[in-house]
Amino acid sequence: MSSNLYPGLLVVISGPSGVGKTTICHALVDRLGAQLSVSATTRPAGSEECNGEDYLFLSAQQFKQHLDNADFLEHAQVFGHYYGTLAKPVIEALQAGKIVILEIDVNGAKQIRQRFDRAKMFFILPPAPASLSDRLNTRRRDAKTVIAERLAKADGEVRFARESGCYDYTIVNDNLEDAINQIVTIISKRCFANQEKEKPQND
Numbered sequence: 486m487s488s489n490l491y492p493g494l495l496v497v498i499s500g501p502s503g504v505g506k507t508t509i510c511h512a513l514v515d516r517l518g519a520q521l522s523v524s525a526t527t528r529p530a531g532s533e534e535c536n537g538e539d540y541l542f543l544s545a546q547q548f549k550q551h552l553d554n555a556d557f558l559e560h561a562q563v564f565g566h567y568y569g570t571l572a573k574p575v576i577e578a579l580q581a582g583k584i585v586i587l588e589i590d591v592n593g594a595k596q597i598r599q600r601f602d603r604a605k606m607f608f609i610l611p612p613a614p615a616s617l618s619d620r621l622n623t624r625r626r627d628a629k630t631v632i633a634e635r636l637a638k639a640d641g642e643v644r645f646a647r648e649s650g651c652y653d654y655t656i657v658n659d660n661l662e663d664a665i666n667q668i669v670t671i672i673s674k675r676c677f678a679n680q681e682k683e684k685p686q687n688d
């Protein structure tokens with residue numbers, strides 16, 4: 486599928502757990518008026534998470550029903566739970582000319598790359614591996630075993646991002662504001678280029 490079909494722009498943000506993806510995505514919503522896609526997941530909600538805002542928290546059966554109906558744009562199993570992007574709201578927003586942000590893992594990103602050749606894909610890197618461990622421990626959402634699992638997966642994700650050619654940009658989050666600014670600049674340039682293309686030619 487070509488994203489040329491839609492006037493909007495699909496933006497993918499991936500990166501290891503604890504790298505600051507969610508904070509970056511919310512800043513992009515504020516700075517660019519972008520729409521953040523709410524993923525469906527079978528993982529249990531954290532105590533501070535809100536159903537319908539942070540995720541659509543589904544039972545395994547509900548998730549399977551969506552799979553059977555081919556409702557997902559992409560889906561993947563991450564840390565033993567299913568996660569997926571429901572196609573309908575994303576396609577509708579792209580049709581309406583919006584910037585739509587997907588915060589998804591590397592397997593989901595691979596599927597999006599195949600379907601949307603003009604999606605802008607970013608992989609966020611930590612300044613140092615130790616910073617991931619610090620962040621995961623301080624946010625206090627996950628048990629120690631879950632944190633260990635998330636850290637173990639980080640190396641493979643970073644390797645995939647570097648070697649797969651799936652991502653257009655890697656951004657090091659050593660300073661949050663700088664990382665956000667870099668992404669905003671890239672997306673704004675891309676949107677400006679699109680607007681220029683769409684301008685009527687007078688001569």
Ligand code: 5GP
Nearest residue numbers: 524525560561563568569570588589590593
């Ligand atoms: P968390 O449980 O920390 O919220 O998310 C775990 C991982 O799942 C993160 O890497 C996150 O980017 C990824 N993820 C969240 N939603 C989706 C989704 O809809 N699809 C895919 N493929 N990955 C997702």
